[in-house]
Amino acid sequence: MTTPVCRFCRSPLSHTLVDLGRQPLANSNLTAEQLAAGGEKTYPLHARVCAECFLVQVDDPVAADEIFDAGYAYFSSYSASWVEHARRYAEAMIARFGLGPDSLVVEIASNDGYLLQHFKAAGVPVLGIEPTANTAQAAIDKGVPTEVMFFHGETGKALAARGIKADLMAANNVLAHVPDIGGFVAGFREVLKPEGVLTFEFPHFLNMLEMVQFDTIYHEHFSYLSLLAVAQVLRANGLRAFDVELLPTHGGSLRLFCAHEASSHQETDALKTLRAR
Numbered sequence: 001m002t003t004p005v006c007r008f009c010r011s012p013l014s015h016t017l018v019d020l021g022r023q024p025l026a027n028s029n030l031t032a033e034q035l036a037a038g039g040e041k042t043y044p045l046h047a048r049v050c051a052e053c054f055l056v057q058v059d060d061p062v063a064a065d066e067i068f069d070a071g072y073a074y075f076s077s078y079s080a081s082w083v084e085h086a087r088r089y090a091e092a093m094i095a096r097f098g099l100g101p102d103s104l105v106v107e108i109a110s111n112d113g114y115l116l117q118h119f120k121a122a123g124v125p126v127l128g129i130e131p132t133a134n135t136a137q138a139a140i141d142k143g144v145p146t147e148v149m150f151f152h153g154e155t156g157k158a159l160a161a162r163g164i165k166a167d168l169m170a171a172n173n174v175l176a177h178v179p180d181i182g183g184f185v186a187g188f189r190e191v192l193k194p195e196g197v198l199t200f201e202f203p204h205f206l207n208m209l210e211m212v213q214f215d216t217i218y219h220e221h222f223s224y225l226s227l228l229a230v231a232q233v234l235r236a237n238g239l240r241a242f243d244v245e246l247l248p249t250h251g252g253s254l255r256l257f258c259a260h261e262a263s264s265h266q267e268t269d270a271l272k273t274l275r276a277r
């Protein structure tokens, strides 16, 4: 058996965090007939930590398109509390960064428009980027312009070449879901304006450790993210974090505020405190 390598820095992964054996895919529900027939597919679920960059990650024996297929079942708007979380985010970002009719907000993995609809209602232009066609169509049906694509460095370049430059970019609960985390973050550098702001929300690895949230480990979650690991991925792409909020969502999440390395955004005490922790 070959030693797996880190999905970010390519170092060999020799440290196990937890090996959960073989498990079925979490969101691929069986029909009654499939269940009766038996033979549900299982895949290794083994979380490891990289000794070089400290990224915690699971092996990916499952092709991404087997998980996120055209019938992907998750529509964000099914959760009223998540839609309300998005509404409050929009309100706060519009106030803090002075967004208006001349701004552009781009969300990556925009799902059914649960978040961008709130910016649109406030008169701020939006664009959604979403890889699953059925959720993207639901967004378009509610008037949220959305393009069906996987986001990464190359598609980011293509968007920028079309003049798409964002004042605010949002990516909520997607950073942990991309196999090539470095290539994904490269896209933000292309699309973000020089003084633009980018926010990532993701479950905080420190909480997972402290509260033994082993049941948040599943095949769709390729990475388990700390400030330390994400800061390295950002740095490799000319980006940096400058502020953070601690959120109660998903067992304890971070909302990391990021910008270009050379931008004027000042680092806050909240970020310094978290780094010290």
Ligand SMILES: [Zn+2]
Binding pocket: 006, 007, 008, 009, 010, 011, 050, 051, 052, 053, 054, 055
């Ligand atoms: Zn690594």
